[in-house]
Amino acid sequence: MYRLTSKLVIYRNIGKDSILFKLADIFQRFSTGQYVKEDLITEIYDQIHNLLDLSTRYGFDKNLWHNYLAFLLAMSENPFTLVSEKVGANEGTVNEFAKGDFAIFKQLFDYDFSAIEKELGIDCFSVVLNYKAIVKSEQIFNKSVSEKVQQLSTDIEKAEDESEMYKIVTDFYRTYGVGKFGLNKAFRVNHNENTRQAGEILEPITTTGNMSLDDLIGYESQKQKLIENTEAFVKGKKANNVLLFGDAGTGKSTSIKAILNKYYSQGLRMIEVYKHEFKDLSTIISEIKNRNYRFIIYMDDLSFEEFEIEYKYLKAVIEGGLETKPDNILIYATSNRRHLIRETWSDRSDMSKDELHRSDTMQEKLSLVARFGVTIGYYRPSQQEYFDIVINLAKKYPEIKLTEDELRLEANKWELSHGGISGRTAQQFINHLIGVADD
Known part of the structure; x- marks a missing residue:
């Protein structure tokens, strides 16, 4: 040997x-x-x-x-x-x-x-x-x-x-492909200093879900916008950074995870980055910019309090600086806030004790959202849409024996005591029914 x-x-x-x-x-x-x-x-x-x-x-x-x-x-x-x-x-x-x-x-x-x-x-x-x-x-x-x-x-x-x-x-x-980027779908920032010193800034996420866009009931126009932008990206055409904003539990994160599964075979990869890791963005981009894949840097539940300044680093990475963002990288983010950064009434007034032109602060904060070329709103479903989601999810599980009328009645009881109407509440209700179903 x-x-x-x-x-x-x-x-x-x-x-x-x-x-x-x-x-x-x-x-x-x-x-x-x-x-x-x-x-x-x-x-x-x-x-x-x-x-x-x-x-x-x-x-x-x-x-x-x-x-x-x-x-x-x-x-x-x-x-x-x-x-x-x-x-x-x-x-x-x-x-x-x-x-x-x-x-x-x-x-x-x-x-x-x-x-x-x-x-x-x-x-x-x-x-x-x-x-x-x-x-x-x-x-x-x-x-x-x-x-x-x-x-x-x-x-x-x-x-x-x-x-x-x-x-x-x-x-x-x-x-x-070859190596970790070829064989894995998704990655996170590696915090192990020993392997980071060897150049391993990213590590694979070994267990990703198998959700598809069909699993998300409704939101057809939102999903179509996401598909159109992502398809352009994986084909090497011009595409935009995307911000998915709206109510909690409406399927923003699910949509992005499903997009990864849909386009993985076409060379799409995803890197999950949290705001405390923004300092690593330049290093991450240096590692992936010359690879033969399309990378989405995924930022889930992105928002900033008024005292947090990490958004400045993100702005610089998206646009700005001498080095342009490589063509094989986009940023997809989800947020419950339309403008990402918490605003106060004093932001909108030049009459402030501590700053002469306070409205300039508001413009600086709003400029972050402007750097996402596509913004897609995910809003809380109506009562009827909530029932439709429950009924369609229930069809996937034969062990659920309730009629549609019974499902509506029980789903209504569930949402009243479990956080209100949303796609997430519907899925949690279905999980409950599966758990108590007879074997």
């Missing part, structure tokens, strides 16, 4: 601390006979533990060794893979090095562990080659990455040679 990994060229940046290179070092010492048996077994079990830990995080199953090697190929960011995610297979001398590396990976896929198992009296490699994972909730592992990597692993298993493997892997890069 050491002989194989030492010849890698394109994928040499996998890292000496990886499971692959640690095992390669172990096998090198085993082949020379320069080892203490008990120590070598301990080192092997350490790497098997790391392999099982990785497999649990990503929900791998069956041949964990194959899944791990496919995971390395899917996550390795280097000049070859970054070009391949844009154009797929392409002509160039670098292809010879790539095919050489793929030939090595194919041999690693087919590696025979029987000799070391027999000599050391262990069977851990045989176990991970035929592994049956415990069924886990999707909340525990990264399903988005898991499904793609396991399919890549299966495809590579069927490859006859390095040329066929080259096509399989470059097609994968072209379809899904």
Whole structure:
């Protein structure tokens, strides 16, 4: 194994601390006979533990060794893979090095562990080659990455040679991309200082919901505006930053999450940023501006009190400063406030003790909203619209046996004691009915 990994060229940046290179070092010492048996077994079990830990995080199953090697190929960011995610297979001398590396990976896929198992009296490699994972909730592992990597692993298993493997892997890069941005939908700011120092400002959000725009009953014109702007964006056309404002519980956040699911396959990614993280916006943009994806920076429940000044940083990022905002980045925000920043009556008067031209303060605050080219209002539904939402949601759950009249009656009772009329209240009512339904 050491002989194989030492010849890698394109994928040499996998890292000496990886499971692959640690095992390669172990096998090198085993082949020379320069080892203490008990120590070598301990080192092997350490790497098997790391392999099982990785497999649990990503929900791998069956041949964990194959899944791990496919995971390395899917996550390795280097000049070859970054070009391949844009154009797929392409002509160039670098292809010879790539095919050489793929030939090595194919041999690693087919590696025979029987000799070391027999000599050391262990069977851990045989176990991970035929592994049956415990069924886990999707909340525990990264399903988005898991499904793609396991399919890549299966495809590579069927490859006859390095040329066929080259096509399989470059097609994968072209379809899904490479690394964390290729395989994940959404990201948040990483607050772990150790990994941040290594340039990892963003970390994947591994469990995103599967909501669709159809799940949001009503608000058709609002959803259409959001679709039109987002479609223009993912197609590389001019598009605007978007502010969704209005009453609480009306589906603003749901709309944006559904938009991510709708356009993820077309290269859309989303980064969740809170206002206390605005200081990181410039660093975030630097990390993503040259990638082959379209990024929405998502700011949920955005609002500012009059004493908060973080909105000034946001204004500078949206428009202003010497460096223009890259074409592959937009900002989508939700807020219960139409103007985002709390205003006072003194803002509207030049007669103030502490400022000569107080109305200038109001104009400065309002200028933030003006930097969102599209503003979409989400308003509290009427009583009849609320009933329509309840009835349509109930149709999705056969266990709910109430008639429409009964649903209206119970929904009316529910909203009177649970926060008033809204789409959120309707969903909470449906959740209640499901919870108390007979099995």
